[in-house]
Amino acid sequence: MKQGGGHAIFTAECSHSFHFHCIASNVKHGNQICPVCRAKWKEIPMQSPSLDPPLGRVAVNPVGWPQNDALMTVVRRLPPPRRDLSRRHVVPLFQAPEPGIFNDDESLDHLPVVAESTNASDNSSLRTIEIKTYPEVLEAPRSSSYDNFTILVHLKAAATVANQSSSRNHASLPQLYQNPRAPVDLVTVLDISGSMAGTKLALLKRAMGFVIQNLGSNDRLSVIAFSSTARRLFPLRRMSDVGRQQALHAVNSLVANGGTNIAEGLKKGAKVMEDRREKNPVASIILFSDGQDTYTVTGAGANKSQPNYQLLVPLSMHGSDNTGFQIPVHAFGFGADHDASSMHSISEISGGTFSFIETEAVLQDAFAQCIGGLLSVVVQELQVGVECMNPSLCLGLLKAGSYPSRVAADGKTGVIEVGDLYADEERDFLVSVNVPAESSECETSLLKVKCVYRDPLTKEMTTLESDDVRIRRPEVAGQEVVSIEVDRQRNRFQAAEAMAEARMTAELGDLPGAVSILENCRRVLSETVSAKSHDRLCIVLDAELKEMQERMASRHVYEASGRAYILSGLSSHSWQRATARGDSTDGSSLVQAYQTPSMVEMLTRSQAMLLGSPSTQRLVQPVWSLGSQPKP
The missing domain is CATH 2.60.40.3670 (Immunoglobulin-like)
Incomplete structure (x- = not known):
């Protein structure tokens, strides 16, 4: 949106411009088609009833989100803003000027439950x-x-x-999480560059809505949005009813434009973690991007050295940092145009995982699997x-x-x-x-x-x-x-080594050589004790190696999906932790060898919500953390 002649001007995706108050009134009455060219809009202007729109632009609400989504049922049930606040001018949280130090995190409840x-x-x-x-x-x-x-x-x-319960049917889901867990401080660093416009941004908002709804009242969330620059939408805030409502509103205000400055986004995300006054037991950063950093790292060409991806990661997040401060970054590369090498490097440097989201349909499921793990930490600092x-x-x-x-x-x-x-x-x-x-x-x-x-x-x-x-x-x-348990893990390490070698060979331009490396590994694995015993992990490894061979069929296929698929597989095997790979996070998929019951449970919630299942209403109650027990 832009300003003109004292009136706010809304420019639609079809490039036609209108006075904002005129077109907003038109849309309010159900018209979502351009009056000039009759193009159906994917993004529509929306006037917020209680919060002023950001200066120089207006919040846009993608058609069908969240009004036509099961998540909207939850939003409607949230308490309305306090009357005394709605009567005076309020600067939106995502519009307020940022402080120099991010020590404005919401206080934690220190309840004496730990003693139990x-x-x-x-x-x-x-x-x-x-x-x-x-x-x-x-x-x-x-x-x-x-x-x-x-x-x-x-x-x-x-x-x-929860996971010790033998019953897995939906009717028992509300009882599955009646136990305390470690609360989480989560920062999501989201790419809202111009390439995210349209359906991509709408699906990202929906996925973030799912994350927000499934955090407990003692979990805290902060959102960083980045394009050419980065901005903190709101400080670490507890996901109480009010906190969720504010977080949903802030996320729904996002508009896609500009370039891709991943380094600035991570820098701001790390600052949120470093400057916080109080700390929840678990802390993590989720990084999402569909593009390549165009500000900090230059791409490697024929006459250029390998990019230094460490420049993207703040020093405080490096695993070798002498201060011992390390917050894992779980990176999600979206689509065919993201920089898989940089996203994988960021996750490796910080101790997180790299997931490849190949199709838009699995974006929310990928986030669900990740937070299913983060919300179930039972061991820390294991040596x-x-x-x-x-x-x-x-x-x-x-x-x-x-x-x-x-x-x-x-x-x-x-x-x-x-x-x-x-x-x-x-x-x-x-x-x-x-x-x-x-x-x-x-x-x-x-x-x-x-x-x-x-x-x-x-x-x-x-x-x-x-x-x-x-x-x-x-x-x-x-x-x-030979112990089949030992043989099985030897095969896993051997397969991971073959994946890494094949990837290096492919990067040098020798795709046939890379395919040959994977084929030789499959042949060797087929002769092992565990393979002859029809061991499931061996079947998984063979299927994965075969999929990687197919994604190296040509340079085009490798660039579009092969590299990202291999790197997400390497990330999964090297950390022995589930990642989203390709177009599926389905637990029945053979490559999901490291999924835990908590991850599967969160995936079930996500898929039930996406399908609009009646069970969604039971599923949206968040897993409660220590200090936020449900009332009897």
């Missing part, structure tokens, strides 16, 4: 980690020695009360230690994907920094050791595993230790049977 969770015996089934270990073989001849004997360390976080139990043993490689790991100089101990775990999440790490020959012993102790972590609710540190990993040492061993 400090008794470890009362909550041992909820607040713990299961540790299992699997040696490569259970016995080895006494006279034999091994240089790279593999041991699998398997961890699983506890299920929430996994391994220690050799035999003086003759030394550690070799620690295969931990993207998780930082190190082995002590003497080779006797090693550490893997894992961080947060969602409810029901599993982690698998491979540890190699040398196994010496034994002169007379009937068994050899190899190593012990120790987990140290913080409970996000009680803040207490907990230490768990496994039993010693031992193997039998008979004089003569029978036929060695």
Whole structure:
């Protein structure tokens, strides 16, 4: 919208201009067609009854959102603004000038509920980690020695009360979340550049509406919108009824225009986290973009060096930052034109995941899967230690994907920094050791595993230790049977390595060579013990490798979707966490190997809302967090 002759001028998507008050009145009576060219508008002018429109433009409301969406039912039920506020001039929250320091976050309720969770015996089934270990073989001849004997360390976080319920039908959904969880501070950094105009922006608003409705009253949200510049729409605010109403209004005010300045958006998002006065136990940033940063990083051409994507990420968000401050960025690349390499790099640097949203239809589902995880954190600051139990043993490689790991100089101990775990999440790490020959012993102790972590609710540190990993040492061993658990994880690491190698080969322009790398990996995997046992993970890996081959059929296909699909797959396998890949987040899809019940539950909510199911009314009640228990 622009100004002219003392009257606000609205310019429609068909390029015809009208006095705003005239066309708004026309639209108010149900006319959504241009009076001049008869084009049907996707975006319509809307006059807010209580808030002034931003200077120089007017909020536009995409046709069909949210009035024709199930989400609108919830909006109508929210309490109206206070009368005393509506009678005086109010500067809209998304229009107010930004302070120099973002220390205006809404205060948290400090309720003495935490004390109820400090008794470890009362909550041992909820607040713990299961540790299992699997040696490569259970016995080895006494006279034999091994240089790279593999041991699998398997961890699983506890299920929430919700996920321990055996009933999964919709009628029981309101009871599934009657337990406290760690509240979240969430900042969403949203691309509203010109390429987001029309349907894309409407779907982004709908997806954000879903996020807002599913945050609890102790969760806090702040939204950053960026195009050529970045702006904070509102500070970290609790998602109470009033907070949700204000957040929905602010998000619905967004208008697409300008360029794509991802670095500025992330900088402002990091500032919200850094400057906050109080902190919820869990914190994360969601980054969404459909384009390439046109301000900070120049693209790599034939005569240009590889772009330095670290320039996009504020130093405070780097995993190697000496201050220890690290907020994971879960990046979502939308469509064929986004910069998958930069989005993947941003997520890797910060410790988050990268998801590829290929089609508009799965945008909300992708967000739903992500927050399903964020709203179910049960373990924080997890550190996994391994220690050799035999003086003759030394550690070799620690295969931990993207998780930082190190082995002590003497080779006797090693550490893997894992961080947060969602409810029901599993982690698998491979540890190699040398196994010496034994002169007379009937068994050899190899190593012990120790987990140290913080409970996000009680803040207490907990230490768990496994039993010693031992193997039998008979004089003569029978036929060695390789552990299928170890073989399965070897296949996963091998597939991930092949994906990374194929991607590098494709970037050099050798697509046939990249396809050949993936084909060789599929052939090797097909000969393994787990493949011959029809192991599900092996089937998943083969299907994924085959899909990647198809997305490398030509340079055009690779540029449009192949690169992003491979990088989202690498992100998922390296962190062992679910990401949206391609055009589906469906739990029945073979590539969704890391989905947790909490993620599936949130996906069910999203899909029920999108379908306008009658069960939507039951589903919209947010999962409640500590301090926001439902009233009896």
